[in-house]
Amino acid sequence: MRLPCPICGERDRREFYYRGAALALHRPDPDAGDEAWADYVHLRDNPAGVTRDLWYHEGGCSAWIVVTRNTVTHEVLGAELAEGAR
Amino acid sequence: MTFSGFRVIREALTGHKGWTPLWRDPDPQPSYDIVIVGGGGHGLATAYHLAAVFGQARVAVLEKGYLGSGNIGRNTTIIRSNYLLPGNQPFYEFSMKLWERMEQDLNFNAMVSQRGILNLLHTDAQRDAYRRRGNAMLLSGADAELLDQAGVRRMYPWLNFDNARFPIKGGLLQRRAGTARHDGVAWGYARAADQRGVDIIQNCEVTGFRIEGGRVLGVETTRGYIGAGKVGVAAAGSSSRVMALAGLRLPIESHVLQAFVSEGLKPVIDGVITFGAGHFYVSQSDKGGLVFGGDIDGYNSYAQRGNLPVFEDVLEGGMALMPRIGRARLLRAWGGVMDMSMDGSPIIDRTPVEGLYLNAGWCYGGFKATPASGYAFAHLLATDTPHETATAYRLDRFARGHVIDEKGVGATPNLH
Numbered sequence: 001m002r003l004p005c006p007i008c009g010e011r012d013r014r015e016f017y018y019r020g021a022a023l024a025l026h027r028p029d030p031d032a033g034d035e036a037w038a039d040y041v042h043l044r045d046n047p048a049g050v051t052r053d054l055w056y057h058e059g060g061c062s063a064w065i066v067v068t069r070n071t072v073t074h075e076v077l078g079a080e081l082a083e084g085a086r
Numbered sequence: 087m088t089f090s091g092f093r094v095i096r097e098a099l100t101g102h103k104g105w106t107p108l109w110r111d112p113d114p115q116p117s118y119d120i121v122i123v124g125g126g127g128h129g130l131a132t133a134y135h136l137a138a139v140f141g142q143a144r145v146a147v148l149e150k151g152y153l154g155s156g157n158i159g160r161n162t163t164i165i166r167s168n169y170l171l172p173g174n175q176p177f178y179e180f181s182m183k184l185w186e187r188m189e190q191d192l193n194f195n196a197m198v199s200q201r202g203i204l205n206l207l208h209t210d211a212q213r214d215a216y217r218r219r220g221n222a223m224l225l226s227g228a229d230a231e232l233l234d235q236a237g238v239r240r241m242y243p244w245l246n247f248d249n250a251r252f253p254i255k256g257g258l259l260q261r262r263a264g265t266a267r268h269d270g271v272a273w274g275y276a277r278a279a280d281q282r283g284v285d286i287i288q289n290c291e292v293t294g295f296r297i298e299g300g301r302v303l304g305v306e307t308t309r310g311y312i313g314a315g316k317v318g319v320a321a322a323g324s325s326s327r328v329m330a331l332a333g334l335r336l337p338i339e340s341h342v343l344q345a346f347v348s349e350g351l352k353p354v355i356d357g358v359i360t361f362g363a364g365h366f367y368v369s370q371s372d373k374g375g376l377v378f379g380g381d382i383d384g385y386n387s388y389a390q391r392g393n394l395p396v397f398e399d400v401l402e403g404g405m406a407l408m409p410r411i412g413r414a415r416l417l418r419a420w421g422g423v424m425d426m427s428m429d430g431s432p433i434i435d436r437t438p439v440e441g442l443y444l445n446a447g448w449c450y451g452g453f454k455a456t457p458a459s460g461y462a463f464a465h466l467l468a469t470d471t472p473h474e475t476a477t478a479y480r481l482d483r484f485a486r487g488h489v490i491d492e493k494g495v496g497a498t499p500n501l502h
Contacts, residue, residue, distance in 0.1 A: 001393050014395050018385045018500055020339065038485035041497050042337040042428045046326035048388040071340070071388045 004079045007061045015059030021045065022052040022066045025085060048072055054082060089193055108273055109153075109280035114287050117313030118146045120467055121305060122320060123292050123328060125149025127158035127268075128445055128452065129320040130275035130286070131460020132467070137282035138191075139461065140468035145284045148307060150291035154272030157322055157422045157452060162345050162377050164358055164369065165454045166203045166263035167228045170219045173478030173490040174431060175226040180475045181458030182228065182262060188457060194274030197267035197372065203358040204233070204241065204259050206407075208252040212363075216258040223260065231259045242359065249406055252363045265358065265369055271456060295332045295442070302332070302441040318443040318467050320459075323388065323423025325446035332439055336446065337428040337484045339499040342421045343382045343450045344392035346400065348414045350374030359407070366403030375417060378404060382424060382450060384500045392421040424450050429489035430502030434462050434472065435481040443467055444481060449502055 001013040021044055028036040045051075051071050057063050064082035069075060087106050097104050120136060122129045125147045136142040149155075165185050167178035189196050207213050213232070220230035234256045235247065247254045276286055287309065294306035295317070304313035321328045323340045351374050360367040368378035380400035383392045397419065404411055427433065427447030432455065434445050445463045448455060462473035472479070478490055484497075495501040 013393060020386070020498070020500070035485070039335075042484040043335040044326070044337070044339050045330075045335060046339050046386065048324075048327050048340070051386060053386060071386050074387065074389050074391075074393070 001074055001076065003055060003065070003067055003076060005057050005060060005063065005065060006079055006081050007063055008057065011057070011060055015057060016055040017058045019054040019056060022054050022082075022085070024054055025066070025082065050077065089195070108277040109286055112285045112287065114146065114290065114307070114309055114312050115285065117304065118285070119144040119315045120146075120318065121312060121314035121316070122147045122318045123305065124320040124322065125153045125276075125286060125288065126156045126320065126322060127154070127272055127275070127456040128322070128448070128459045128463070130154075130272055130279060131456050132318060132320060132445065132463040133284045133286075134192075134275045134279040134282070135461045135464035136468060137279055137284050140464055142468055143283045145279075146312065147279070147284060147286045148290045148292055148305070148312070149286070149288045152288050153276055153286060154269050157424075158272045158456070159269050160345070160420055160422055161268050161453045162367070162369070162379050163265040163268045163371075163453065164203065164263070164367075165198070165266050166260055166358075167226070167454075168203065168205065168219065168223055168230070168258065168260050168263065169492060170222050171490055171492055174492065175222055175228070177458055177462070177475040177479075178455065179223075179226045179228045180461070181455050184457035184461065185266065186262070188271075188274070192274040192278045194270065194277060195267075196270045196274050198264070199266065200262050200264040201357045201369075202259060202261045203263035203360065204238070204257045205360045205362065206238070206254050206257045208255055208363055213256060220258055229260055229262050231261070233257045233259050241357070242355075244408065244410055246407055246409055252361075252406070263358065268453060275460070292328060292331070295439075297332060297439055300440055302439050314441075316441045316443065316467055318445060318463060320445040320463065322446070322448065322452065323425050325425045325444070329437070329444065332437070332442060334437060334439070338447055339386050339426050340388055341382045341384070341424045341426045341500060342387040342389055342392045343379065343424050344396055344400070344419055344421045345377070345379035346419045347371070347417045348376040348411070349417045351376065351414060354410070361403060361407045364403035364406050365399055366407055368404065368408075376411060376414065382426070382500065383421075388423050390421050390423060424448075426499035426502060428484055428497040428499060429491040430493055430499075431490035432459070432479050433481050434459065434466060434476045434479040436466070436470075437481060
């Protein structure tokens with residue numbers, strides 16, 4: 001699997017560290033309550049199909065990127081910098 | 087049809103014409119007392135224990151493909167009870183005891199082979215950790231022996247003891263652990279459940295749940311609606327997909343785990359060896375193939391195939407541990423979908439939907455748990471109380487902070 005880093009171009013998967021679903025971009029407010037935080041930390045959509053997840057380009061430019069890809073086919077559909085992504 | 091040595095000889099002398107199918111192929115009835123979603127090892131073991139131990143007669147197992155076509159049909163076949171934490175170890179030792187009597191219970195040769203598992207250690211800190219783990223195992227009634235380097239040398243003199251990064255200093259040995267014939271386990275449970283009246287319905291995919299007033303009434307399937315007093319879901323890597331049909335999100339991510347088999351070789355390894363530091367474990371099948379694997383690929387996937395980085399990592403681990411396999415050729419590799427939970431431990435519990443029960447989160451270790459998982463899930467379905475060894479496997483433990491995190495890495499399923 002090769003991931004298209006917006007800064008470095010298409011790079012081998014080995015250069016990236018995986019951090020799971022991109023819901024980390026939607027961190028609850030500190031006072032959102034226990035239920036909101038427990039859901040945020042533990043519950044996942046875990047889709048069979050198109051998903052958006054966070055990868056860190058550890059062996060490259062050190063950017064956090066959001067990759068859109070298909071979990072059934074491993075097809076990579078695109079990537080953007082996490083900074084500014086929603 | 088009962089299997090016996092006498093029966094085998096008689097069939098051999100009469101042209102093997104007396105064998106009959108191991109289970110029926112029934113059409114679904116309009117309703118059942120209990121419907122199990124998922125005809126893999128855990129679903130079939132649940133159905134068997136419901137019928138054999140808890141006297142439930144009107145039970146169906148729904149399988150979207152063919153029986154045992156998921157992870158029970160393809161895994162590295164290891165059975166063991168060498169866990170650490172109080173919420174886990176008694177459950178896995180219960181499972182080990184069920185493995186030891188399974189073939190007599192089921193009248194089926196599951197090729198349970200207690201050939202022992204050896205976890206290698208390389209540092210003083212690892213020795214301390216394994217001593218603690220071994221003591222936890224002994225406290226649960228399991229067996230455990232801590233070997234020094236000479237002890238490991240006596241068992242496997244050909245290991246690479248002087249690896250520069252991970253020299254072998256000893257190991258934790260569980261002699262009662264071993265392997266079992268994985269699909270034989272599925273067939274044995276299916277046959278024994280069928281004999282006790284369970285309907286095993288293949289090519290029957292659940293497409294929805296009928297839920298009214300917060301209570302499940304039945305399941306929509308590709309073979310029509312089936313009413314159910316209770317529904318138990320044991321869908322492994324597809325757990326999130328199935329439970330989403332009931333409107334539930336789970337503390338689970340699906341990940342791909344690869345495993346590998348070499349060409350058939352003469353006997354070289356008579357037990358199971360794990361090299362955790364090198365991300366490699368291996369045993370040898372009765373056909374002679376080396377069966378080995380390592381880490382999950384590390385990203386969410388339903389693809390049932392992996393990528394090259396882990397492939398290389400596993401083979402490098404193998405070469406570091408036992409250079410003698412360097413000239414063996416790889417016969418095949420495959421990937422399975424693992425239901426990786428947020429703390430690396432399973433869930434056997436009720437759900438917020440009344441009458442809907444969940445058995446999931448087995449990560450890459452579901453095979454060894456098959457008998458106890460089936461027993462405990464049947465106990466829960468039949469009595470609405472958890473089995474005494476499965477009381478910690480609650481669905482709400484994540485929100486309550488009572489996680490069972492053997493590796494201590496937190497809510498990062500790809501690291502468990």
